Amino acid sequence: MLFNTSPTGLALCKLDGSLVDVNPAYAKILGRTIDETLKLTYWDITPEKYSTQEELQIKSLEETGKYGPYEKEYINKDGDLIPVVLSGVIVEKDDQRYIMSSVEDITERKQFEKALQNNEARLSEAQHIAKIGSWELDLVTNKLIWSNEVYQLFGIEHQITDITFDIFMEYIHPDDRDMVGDAYAYSVKNKKPYNIVHRILLKNSIIKYVHEICETYYDDTNKPIRSLGTVQDITEQKQAEDELKRQSLELETINSFGRSLSSKLELKDVLNTALKGIHSVIEPDITFIFIREGDKLILSNLHPTNAESKLGDIPEHRVGECICGRTVQEKKPMFSIDIFEDNRCTWNECKQAGIKSFAALPLMNKEEVIGVIGLASNTERDFEKEAKFLETMVGQVSTTLVNAQLYKSVQVELDERKRAEKALYQSEEKFRSFVEQASEGIYLYEMESPIPINMSIEDQIKNIYKGHIIEANDSQARMYGYTTAEKLLGVTLAELHGGTDNPVNIEFIKSWIEAGYRIAGSESEELDKDGNKVWFSNNIIGFIENGYLMRLWGTQTNITAQKEAKVKLEKFANRLQILHKMDKYILAAESPEKIALSLLVDMAKFISFKIATVTEYDETSDSFTRVLVFPDGFDSNVDNKPILTSEYEILDLKLLKSGKVQIVEDLRKKRTNYKNAQWLIDKGLYSTVLIPLISEGKLLGIINFAGESMDVFPPDKIEIATEVANQLAISFQQWKLREEIISYTEELEQKVKQRTEQLEHSNQELREFAQIVSHDLKAPLRAISQLSYWVWKDYSDKIDEEGQEKLKMMIGRVKRLDNLIEGILQYSRAGRQREKEIPINLQLLVEESINLLDPPSNIKIIIENQLPEYIGDPTRLGQLFQNLINNAIKFMDKPNGLIKIGCTLDADNWQFYISDNGPGIEEKYFNRIFQIFQRLISRDEQEGTGIGLSLAKRIVHIYGGEIWLTSTYGEGTTFYFTLRL
Amino acid sequence: MNSTISILLVEDDQVDVMTIKRAFSDIHITNPVNVCENGVKALEYLQNPENEIPGIILLDLNMPKMNGIEFLQEINKDSRLKLIPVVVLTTSKEEQDKIETYKLGVAGYMIKPVDYLQFVEIIRTIHLYWTICELPNSDN
Incomplete structure (x- = not known):
């Protein structure tokens, strides 16, 4: 019983594997009936691959009397493999040994x-x-x-x-x-x-x-x-998010800065916006802007504003000083991760304020640096990583600075625009009060005959136009210029609308039909009794009876004033925009042709001309030369060869020179042979407008617009074009002046070069002359000196005393001549251009000069204060001091001589003095003593060449100074001289 | 100074030659003095193997045909001649001359004084300097 009902598969088999008995559960595992199963042997249901394992299990059975549990697979009826776990024991029955196995299907467990x-x-x-x-x-x-x-x-x-x-x-x-x-x-x-x-x-x-x-x-x-x-x-995700936030902040900063440019016109505010933007993106500790004024950098903006108290007074930076100054000099951004390790940073206040990292970016206008944006961080930052964003902002700020001037001029225009807006507002006010006082126009309009509403809209509109006013109030009549309502009765819509083809009105009626014959606040363009254009705002209700439009009720208000103001404002905005753009073009362009081209591109957007040319006028040859043809450029018909005014048949030169616009409504009527006029006619361009470019009363050229008819050149557009032309003329003129200045400068440079060469040449000649003088004049002099000396020495026994005395005098005069030649040489050398200038310690120079002069013991020389360092030629400055001190020593007549030397400093000069208590000089000789070879005492009394003071004067003049003296006769003299800083 | 070593004087001015010779004798310098009146002559003299290499050259700068600076440039090309000490004796106070001659390796640069006694002092100084100075063996 248990055998048959057990959920576990049970099988009894012989040792050879033939099955003796199985329970239903076992048969079920194999997918067979019990009878089918019993026909099989154990080996029939065991896959080949388990044979080794099976043999081991049989061995275990023989040794221990049991096997398993172990896992294997059975082959079922369909040939599929079924995973099973099985175990078994040896049982004995009728002296026969059997194997009793219990088998469990583990398919599910395996799965x-x-x-x-x-x-x-x-x-x-x-x-x-x-x-x-x-x-x-x-x-x-x-x-x-x-x-x-x-x-x-x-x-x-x-x-x-x-x-x-x-x-x-x-x-x-x-x-x-x-x-x-x-x-x-x-x-x-x-x-x-x-x-x-x-x-x-x-x-x-x-x-x-x-x-x-x-x-x-x-x-x-x-x-x-x-x-x-x-x-x-989520690091990457987070970083991506941060980067996204950061980028959008950057974008927002750049955009909002751009917006601020148009809203805030105070430069300081605009720069502050930029600075705050940069600050919020980069998050340094301090951000600031220096504006360059000459070689100084002036702090213009600082963020946060309390940073100043932290930094103390920010001193002026100079170009070339510290990192900011160097940025200006080298015209490139500088980044310093650690300013303490960076020898470019020479400003200690930064370091004391705890700044660690620094960035300085030059604000450029073309090639010139106009300021610096600086960022400072108290912690270590590599600002260079932000370079891209910073460069964008720096570019914008640069443009802003450059544009600041421009904006000032635009300010005037904007004020005008504000006035126009105000005028509009006022006209609206007036309009409103008018409406309040006079009630709206009200009218009833009847169709000529009922119009079926299933008719096409176009046909309905045609029929509506045929109807007429059957009732109206006085207000309505007044809107059309009539005094009483009666005058309006019987008038058709076609009459009021000035025809049936005004697209504005057709659109208005169409939308009324489409909206179910009901509309409010829709605009129509109509004519009053005198044929003037009037604009209305309409509320209309149609009456439909049995599918037919019978009549309509309408109320109207006159909005003409409002409408006109709006058009005026739009025009004004257009004009302002193009003028504004032009300023930008002028600022950015490299040539007047490029400015003209940019302007034509913009003008083409609101004037529908087909071809425009810009022509330059040359007064001398009385001819015109095209500089620009828009939009197609030059070709075989339109070239840049000069056209004589006489050839330019359609042109009214006198009119254009007077600054007026010449309009040729129809070229065909001109009956001209002028090749270009014919060319335009061939293209179907019959109308042309010639606008003179006039600056300072002179015709510089013309802009010539050509179009199909005068419709493309309404007066208001010509007016704008004229304004643009005036501006263009100014920029042409400026350009010409600029080129003249450049060529003049070049010419001047060339001249300077020539003069310098000449000067160098004459200097060379002078040098050679000095050479000749010193050698050729001195050689014979020396010979005379020596020969006479030897005569005196060798023949002293043969020459009497008088003869000897004369020889001695001869030798003396030779020496004097030698000194004179030497003096002249020095004087001529001193007159040469300044060369090889080096810093000289004047204190040492004067001390050395005194030593060299070796003053006698009765003369005391005092240097009263420390003499400065001065850049100059040491030989010349030595000669200057030596000559003056030497004079003081040489002419000293007091037993206790006192010579005092000193200096003072004023704004542009060092002033030196050398005073003595010598004989003094009478005032009448003050000028004479500075003249060459002039002496006050004969040579025999006091040896001297008469060159010393004139040499001193010459040297002082070379250094841009003056020399003069004060003296009290008998008591002493003070010589003063200045040297330019 | 070995009184047998010769002195080469390159000088075109007769009186200057007389002056120098007289100054030598006044301070008892007995070395043989050979005189060449310009650079060309001096070069010929030095390049002639029969002539003894001088112990010192006293050189004037302003001379016809070949001046002192050109002469210095020439002897600088000859490894043997460039060892001879040269003292410039000139009237030129030009800075340029001083720089160029020193660049060409002169041992000294003296300005000829007008006064004879000062001239003697200069010659005495050159002599003194030269006596103390060690010179390379001319056979090297």
Whole structure:
């Protein structure tokens, strides 16, 4: 009984494998009936691959009397393999040994196992891909288990460290530690899952952002036993988000700065906006702008504004000084990560204020640096990483500075625009009060005949125009210029609308029909009784009876004034825009042709001309030369060969020279042979407008617009074009002046070069002359000197005393001549150009000069204050002091001589003095003593060449100074001279 | 100074030659003095193997045919001649002349004074300097 009902498959078989008995469960495993099964042997249902295993099991049976349990597979009726687990024992029956086996089908279990394996593999893979790790914290043992991903994420070698909650906390970014701890504690206490983002700080100082989700499980007593969680690396996502935020902030900054340009016109405010923008994006500690004035940099803006108190007084920087000054000099941005290590930074206040990193960016106008934007950070920052954004902002700020001037001029235009807006507002006011006083026009309009509403809209409109006014109030009549309502009765809509083809009105009626014969506030363009254009705002209701439009009721208000003001304003805005653009073009363009081209591109947007040419007029040859043809450029018909005024048949030169616009309504009527007129006619361009370019009363050229008819040149557009032309003329003129200046400068430079060459040449000649004088004049002199000396020496016994005396005098005069030649040479050398100038310590120079002069012991020389350093030629300055001191010594007549030397400094000069208590000089000789070869005392009394003071004067003049004296005859003299700084 | 070593005087002015010779004798310098009246002659003299290499050259700058600076440039090309010490004796106070001659390796630069006694002092100084100075062996 048990055998048959057991859910476990049971089988009895002989030792050779033939089955003796099986239960239904067994047969079911094999997918057969019991009878079918009993025909099989054990080996029939065992796959070949298990044969070795089977033999082992049989061996085990023989030795121990049992086998299994072990897993294998059976072959079922369909030939499929069924996983089973089986075990068995030897049983004896009728002295016969049988094997009793119990078999269990484990197909399902196997499938589960496989699915589980798959799932785990997939989970692990998914976690890996998503950078998600999982963890489990046993709150009883405080043991933390991490998945591989968590280890990877935290940068810890897998399972080398025993992880605990405390170790985990160590890896959390210090700033986030409390937050994570609190969040976890809150989650455990309130039984709510926690879901947070925090940072972790790895051992290699890398910061990662992670997203953690965790849930805690509790036992029956509500005691938390276990937390399960996932942790996902969202660093890249976070970085991408940050970058996105940062980029949008950058964009917003650049855009808002752009917007601020048009709204705020105070330069300081605009720069402040820029500065704040840069500050908010880069987040340095201080941001500032220096504006260049000459070689000085003046602080213009500072952000935050309290930074000044921190820095103390920001002194003026000079070009070339410190990092900001060098940026100006080298015209390129400079970045310093550590100013303490950077020898470019020479300004100690920065360092004292705790600044660490620094960036300076030059604000450029073309090639010139006009200012500097600086950023400073108290912590180490590499501002160079922000270079791209900074360059954009710097470019904008540069443009702003350059445009500041321009905006000032535009300000005037804007004021005018504001006035126009105000005028509009006032006219609206007036209009409103008018409406309030006089009520709206009200009228009833009847169709000529009922109009079926299923008729096409076009036909309906045609029929509506045929109807007429049957009732109206006085207000309505007044709107059309009639005094009473009666005058309006019977008037058709076609009459009021000035025809049936005004697209504005057709559109208005069409939309009324489409809206179900009901419309409010729709505009129509109509004519009053005198044929003037009037604009109305309409409210109309149609009356439909049995599918036919019968009549309509309408109310009207006159909005002409409002409408006209609006058109005027639009025109004004157009004009302003193009003028504004022109200023920009002038600022940016490299040539007047380019300005003209840019302007034509803009003008083409609102004047529908087909061809425009810009022509330059040359007064001397009385001819015109095209400089620009828009839009097609030059071709075989339109070239840049000069056209004589006489050839230019259609042209009215006198009119244009008077500054008036020449309009040729129809070229065909001119009946001209002028080739270009014919060319325009061939293209179907019959109308042309010639606008003179006039500056300072002179015709510089013309802009010539050509179009199909005069319709494309309404007066208001010609007016704008004229304004533009005036501006263009000014820019042409400026350009010409500029070119003249350039060519003049070049010419001047050439002249300077020539003169310099001439000067060098004459200097060379002078040098050669000095050479000749010194050698050729001195050689014979020396010979005379020596020969006479030898005569005196060798023949003294043969020459009497008188003869000897004369020889001595001869030698003396030769020496005097030698001194004179030497003096002349010095004087001529001193007159040469300044060369080889070096810094000289005048104190040392004067001390040396005194030593060299070796004054006698009765003369005391005092240098009263420290003499300065001066850049000059040491030989010349030595001669200057020596000559003056030497004079004071030489002419000293007092037993206790006192010579005083000193100097003072005024704005442009050093002033020196050399005073003595010698004989003094009479005032009448003050001029004479500076003349060459002039002496006050005969040579025989006092040897001298008469060159010393004139040489001194010459040297002083070379250094841009003056020399003069004061003297009291008999008491002493003071010589003063100045040297230019 | 070895009184047998010869002195080469390159000078075109007769009186200057007389002056120098007289100054030599006044301070009892007995070395043989050979005179060449310009650079060309001096070069010929030096390049003639029959002539003894002088112990010192006293050189004037302003001379016809080949001036002192050109002469210095020439002897600088000859490894043997460039070892001879040269003292310039000239009237030129030009800075340029001083710079160029020193560049060409002269041992000294003296301005000829007008006064004979000062001239003697200069010759005495040259002599003194030269006596103390160690010179390379002319056979090297």
